[in-house]
Amino acid sequence: xxxxxxxxxxxxxxxxxxxxxxxxxxxxxxxxxxxxxxxxxxxxxxxxxxxxxxxxxxxxxxxxxxxxxxxxxxxxxxxxxxxxxxxxxxxxxxxxxxxxxxxxxxxxxxxxxxxxxxxxxxxxxxxxxxxxxxxxxxxxxxxxxxxxxxxxxxxxxxxxxxxxxxxxxxxxxxxxxxxxxxxxxxxxxxxxxxxxxxxxxxxxxxxxxxxxxxxxxxxxxxxxxxxxxxxxxxxxxxxxxxxxxxxxxxxxxxxxxxxxxxxxxxxxxxxxxxxxxxxxxxxxxxxxxxxxxxxxxxxxxxxxxxxxxxxxxxxxxxxxxxxxxxxxxxxxxxxxxxxxxxxxxxxxxxxxxxxxxxxxxxxxxxxxxxxxxxxxxxxxxxxxxxxxxxxxxxxxxxxxxxxxxxxxxxxxxxxxxxxxxxxxxxxxxxxxxxxxxxx
Numbered sequence: 001x002x003x004x005x006x007x008x009x010x011x012x013x014x015x016x017x018x019x020x021x022x023x024x025x026x027x028x029x030x031x032x033x034x035x036x037x038x039x040x041x042x043x044x045x046x047x048x049x050x051x052x053x054x055x056x057x058x059x060x061x062x063x064x065x066x067x068x069x070x071x072x073x074x075x076x077x078x079x080x081x082x083x084x085x086x087x088x089x090x091x092x093x094x095x096x097x098x099x100x101x102x103x104x105x106x107x108x109x110x111x112x113x114x115x116x117x118x119x120x121x122x123x124x125x126x127x128x129x130x131x132x133x134x135x136x137x138x139x140x141x142x143x144x145x146x147x148x149x150x151x152x153x154x155x156x157x158x159x160x161x162x163x164x165x166x167x168x169x170x171x172x173x174x175x176x177x178x179x180x181x182x183x184x185x186x187x188x189x190x191x192x193x194x195x196x197x198x199x200x201x202x203x204x205x206x207x208x209x210x211x212x213x214x215x216x217x218x219x220x221x222x223x224x225x226x227x228x229x230x231x232x233x234x235x236x237x238x239x240x241x242x243x244x245x246x247x248x249x250x251x252x253x254x255x256x257x258x259x260x261x262x263x264x265x266x267x268x269x270x271x272x273x274x275x276x277x278x279x280x281x282x283x284x285x286x287x288x289x290x291x292x293x294x295x296x297x298x299x300x301x302x303x304x305x306x307x308x309x310x311x312x313x314x315x316x317x318x319x320x321x322x323x324x325x326x327x328x329x330x331x332x333x334x335x336x337x338x339x340x341x342x343x344x345x346x347x348x349x350x351x352x353x354x355x356x357x358x359x360x361x362x363x364x365x366x367x368x369x370x371x372x373x374x375x376x377x378x379x380x381x382x383x384x385x386x387x388x389x390x391x392x393x394x395x396x397x398x399x400x401x402x403x404x405x406x407x408x409x410x411x412x413x414x415x416x417x418x419x420x421x422x423x424x425x426x427x428x429x430x431x432x433x434x435x436x437x438x439x
Contacts (some may be wrong), residue, residue, distance in 0.1 A: 080110030119158030124148035183390030196220025231436025271383025
């Protein structure tokens with residue numbers, strides 16, 4: 001190793017702020033950070049990661065790399081020189097493309113594809129890292145939740161993966177940004193089992209997935225803002241699920257997103273058959289849906305329902321624009337879990353179920369006010385296609401100065417958005433990087 005390290009590029013700079021856990025064993029005596037180049041300094045990405053120490057940059061040259069990369073050293077940056085030409089390809093033989101299991105790690109400017117489960121997995125859960133067969137890595141045991149603290153996924157393309165494109169599970173204090181996901185047989189972007197999350201999902205394109213974004217048992221400073229969730233089977237869901245800990249889901253902000261035309265036939269079929277829905281809330285409470293543009297979803301723009309044993313309470317739907325949906329807002333509940341305190345204000349609405357919600361459930365309402373419920377005829381979901389057959393992504397923006405900038409410093413806690421400053425998006429939001437255009 002000494003001979004290899006002697007050839008590496010030294011990078012000046014101070015220590016990063018990626019958290020105080022993770023090993024610093026073997027830290028170079030002078031504290032220098034280095035750039036480890038693949039394949040120049042190490043033949044594979046995994047070899048380079050094994051050499052890296054906290055604060056180092058692993059910089060990967062163009063090529064197709066048939067490996068699964070696990071990062072369990074804190075504060076490493078894994079970056080491709082070219083987003084489209086640095087490809088980690090699982091060949092449908094491995095569960096994950098990149099697994100982040102240490103704090104302060106940044107994954108940037110590369111493509112991950114053809115993994116049986118996840119493109120990029122960020123987690124503090126040993127079960128999720130193990131990728132238990134059939135579980136998706138869910139944390140179903142009795143052990144306390146173990147969080148990974150601080151992460152960044154930026155300018156990543158995750159396509160044609162068998163479960164999730166970018167998956168943050170049992171993780172906190174992170175950002176998923178400027179990324180593109182397609183062909184996920186479950187969700188393009190998924191955040192699960194965090195409370196408080198302190199996670200920001202922003203400025204991403206998620207299309208041609210079963211679901212564009214899913215947040216399960218995820219809340220508390222949880223922001224989904226400024227994303228293009230267009231051309232999936234379902235645009236966005238926020239829900240409670242007994243397969244994960246930290247029930248119930250509550251307290252997420254969904255603001256400034258374009259959520260349109262989510263009834264694409266050339267997509268993987270979702271297990272529960274969701275189809276033609278912009279936003280779905282299932283057993284989630286205390287969420288805010290603010291200034292989203294929700295259009296052209298053939299079933300419904302926004303649906304609130306409940307699980308058999310968990311209500312959906314005090315969700316606020318304010319200042320959104322709804323057009324050309326089958327139903328703009330629909331509330332439909334089991335009798336036992338009707339929900340309370342859900343309300344709307346300032347939305348552009350054409351139809352609601354039950355009718356007249358803009359008047360009868362106008363915010364503010366008492367927190368214990370029963371939520372009305374109704375039903376409507378729903379379109380039949382067509383059969384999906386294998387995730388491996390989803391269309392290839394088009395060109396995506398490169399990380400600026402990818403080859404000339406040192407390692408990325410990931411903050412201990414990300415800057416959280418100012419909700420008041422989030423505007424209603426235009427119909428062309430992030431259209432340059434999308435295959436599916438709005439109708």
